[in-house]
Amino acid sequence: MRSPEPSLPAPARLVVVALLLAALTGGAVGVDGYGRARRLHMKNKVLEMFYHAYDNYMTYAFPHDELKPLTKSFTDSLSELGNLNLEHLPQDYNGSALTLVESLSSLVVLGNFTEFERGILWLSENLTFDVDARINLFECNIRLLGGLISAHLLAKDFSRQLKDGLYHDQLLHLAESLGNRFLPAFETPTGLPYAWINLKYGVMENETTETSTSGCGSLILEMGVLSRLTGDSRYEAAALRALRKLWSMRSSLNLVGTTLDVLTGKWIEYSSGIGAGVDSFYEYLVKAYILFGSDEYWDMFHSAYLAVQKYFRHGPWYHEADMRTGEATHWQLTSLQAFWPGLQTLLGDVAAANLSHREFYNIWQRFGVLPERYLLDYGILHPTEKYYPLRPEFAESTFYLYQATKDPWYLEVGETIIGSLNYYTKVDGGFASVRDVSTMKLEDHQHSFFLSETCKYLFLLYDDSFLRNQNYIFTTEGHPLPIRSTWHEKFPATHFPRNWTFVKDETQPIRVSALSSQVCPETVFQKSVGSPWESACHVPDVHASHRCRTDDDCGIEAVTCKKRTCSMAGYCGLWLVIN
Numbered sequence: 044m045r046s047p048e049p050s051l052p053a054p055a056r057l058v059v060v061a062l063l064l065a066a067l068t069g070g071a072v073g074v075d076g077y078g079r080a081r082r083l084h085m086k087n088k089v090l091e092m093f094y095h096a097y098d099n100y101m102t103y104a105f106p107h108d109e110l111k112p113l114t115k116s117f118t119d120s121l122s123e124l125g126n127l128n129l130e131h132l133p134q135d136y137n138g139s140a141l142t143l144v145e146s147l148s149s150l151v152v153l154g155n156f157t158e159f160e161r162g163i164l165w166l167s168e169n170l171t172f173d174v175d176a177r178i179n180l181f182e183c184n185i186r187l188l189g190g191l192i193s194a195h196l197l198a199k200d201f202s203r204q205l206k207d208g209l210y211h212d213q214l215l216h217l218a219e220s221l222g223n224r225f226l227p228a229f230e231t232p233t234g235l236p237y238a239w240i241n242l243k244y245g246v247m248e249n250e251t252t253e254t255s256t257s258g259c260g261s262l263i264l265e266m267g268v269l270s271r272l273t274g275d276s277r278y279e280a281a282a283l284r285a286l287r288k289l290w291s292m293r294s295s296l297n298l299v300g301t302t303l304d305v306l307t308g309k310w311i312e313y314s315s316g317i318g319a320g321v322d323s324f325y326e327y328l329v330k331a332y333i334l335f336g337s338d339e340y341w342d343m344f345h346s347a348y349l350a351v352q353k354y355f356r357h358g359p360w361y362h363e364a365d366m367r368t369g370e371a372t373h374w375q376l377t378s379l380q381a382f383w384p385g386l387q388t389l390l391g392d393v394a395a396a397n398l399s400h401r402e403f404y405n406i407w408q409r410f411g412v413l414p415e416r417y418l419l420d421y422g423i424l425h426p427t428e429k430y431y432p433l434r435p436e437f438a439e440s441t442f443y444l445y446q447a448t449k450d451p452w453y454l455e456v457g458e459t460i461i462g463s464l465n466y467y468t469k470v471d472g473g474f475a476s477v478r479d480v481s482t483m484k485l486e487d488h489q490h491s492f493f494l495s496e497t498c499k500y501l502f503l504l505y506d507d508s509f510l511r512n513q514n515y516i517f518t519t520e521g522h523p524l525p526i527r528s529t530w531h532e533k534f535p536a537t538h539f540p541r542n543w544t545f546v547k548d549e550t551q552p553i554r555v556s557a558l559s560s561q562v563c564p565e566t567v568f569q570k571s572v573g574s575p576w577e578s579a580c581h582v583p584d585v586h587a588s589h590r591c592r593t594d595d596d597c598g599i600e601a602v603t604c605k606k607r608t609c610s611m612a613g614y615c616g617l618w619l620v621i622n
Contacts (some may be wrong), residue, residue: 058330077451085454086505088461093153093498099473100142104150106169112283112473121533140170143494144187147194148522152499152509156204163198166191167213172221175243180228180236181258183221185323185520186491189265191218193522194270200513200525205237216270222269222278234284235259252306252488256299260289261323263331263340277328289324290343297350299324299365307569316355316363318334318377321390325351326386330516332526333389336531348390350582352580352604359398360419360565374420376406376412382519385440388447390577394601397448404456411463413437414480424481430490431477433468435496435521442500457504464497496521580604584615591615 103108104117111118119138137457143162150159195214198205227245238254241247262282268598270279292308293299301309301320315321331337354369355361361380363373381403387396404544407413413434416425438460445453467483468474473487476491499521503509515523582598584591591611593599597607597615607615 063249108141110489115472122176142491144190145491229281233308255320314372376417381436385443
């Protein structure tokens with residue numbers, strides 16, 4: 044296996060390069076200690092990556108869905124997502140231009156409005172969803188519907204950058220057409236949608252009734268925004284009904300499973316975690332709260348997050364557990380779990396996020412990329428799932444942590460990611476997925492999310508100018524959605540502590556967590572009142588000396604989120620109870 048050239052440890056490299064650039068440029072070092080020239084260099088490397096992937100797609104695969112970079116050909120993967128055996132597409136079907144749709148928001152982030160205009164015009168004149176094709180509802184929602192909605196909003200927000208009269212809601216009309224074709228999937232006794240639907244004929248006879256938690260619990264952002272843009276409440280109502288039904292199926296431990304039956308509303312797979320099949324369920328609860336302002340989403344997430352910390356977490360890792368008992372089932376890392384530190388950063392739980400992120404980085408350094416599954420209990424790769432399909436989650440969390448901390452170490456991590464992608468996966472025809480991380484043998488597939496997410500988050504890591512004048516949340520596919528007051532049911536008063544007067548009195552203990560008060564401890568309390576909160580679930584002990592009379596005098600530990608108890612000696616701690 045090839046390895047990148049050896050180098051100094053990250054902190055040493057950082058100091059050496061920063062001091063050298065400072066000397067050469069007369070102190071031209073950014074506020075975070077990372078040189079401006081170095082930042083520009085890395086930004087340009089990401090631009091080169093994006094356009095190498097994008098230009099090859101446009102040359103060899105467009106208007107089909109995705110690029111096959113090794114053979115410089117294409118695949119119409121819209122109806123292949125999910126790795127199931129599917130009926131053949133009609134001969135006149137030329138694809139959905141999936142990668143183009145996914146690239147539109149990235150083109151705006153990169154500032155390429157000329158190519159953005161070209162994409163809008165082609166899609167408005169050529170794209171149709173009136174095709175006899177069986178598609179995966181979840182994937183089509185996050186990739187196509189999300190891509191179209193985000194690009195529509197960006198076209199409106201950046202209208203001054205476009206030619207006069209070029210844009211008149213063409214992408215929104217396409218999104219509405221697609222959303223209408225989704226609705227028959229929700230016509231079940233439970234309101235939980237089928238995982239697969241035919242764009243032309245709806246739910247087919249003998250269609251599978253099995254779906255995943257993500258598949259029916261991660262639709263609310265795209266369909267909710269579509270309702271707000273069109274004034275048609277059906278999309279959001281369908282997604283919200285499914286989400287409410289799913290939450291009602293949780294166990295007494297506030298855990299959900301991985302797969303279920305949409306007709307019976309019964310769980311099929313009880314083992315669950317924060318990775319594949321469940322990941323975006325947690326993500327969308329937080330982001331729906333941010334985007335729409337409903338406490339209902341927060342209340343769901345609050346209970347779910349504490350359950351995850353209690354039953355899945357083991358130090359910096361998150362294993363899988365049985366939703367009914369909380370007992371561990373699979374001790375494994377999956378690459379999709381790498382989104383979790385980014386989500387925790389969004390909450391303000393930076394300490395816990397950093398802990399997990401560094402472990403993912405260790406795995407990345409060991410293999411050169413992040414394997415799909417790694418068996419924690421054996422310390423080895425999963426025997427069959429050894430691939431790396433250019434996933435973005437680790438880059439995403441790196442971006443979030445840098446935004447929260449401005450620690451230049453995360454920029455160093457970004458350099459490692461960029462170096463690995465160029466060294467191992469770049470080929471003449473684009474960027475190829477890795478079939479086996481132990482041999483670095485490549486696979487002939489460049490997924491559309493490499494352009495919509497991986498390159499976007501890496502670019503934003505070194506140039507966040509896109510974010511300076513507008514607040515956005517990113518969908519699970521990396522498509523930015525602006526946070527607008529008109530979309531909020533209300534401005535939640537809980538963005539500020541309900542007991543502000545009480546909290547300001549520094550002689551009194553804080554008996555709530557940042558999570559329960561719905562505030563970010565880093566940005567609100569530490570700057571305002573010097574709160575000792577260290578993470579989103581942390582509740583300090585009543586007394587700074589940690590002395591106690593009863594368990595009520597003890598808080599919740601910051602790292603494990605476990606309740607502290609009072610020992611016989613009268614001190615709060617995580618004491619081992621021996622029966």
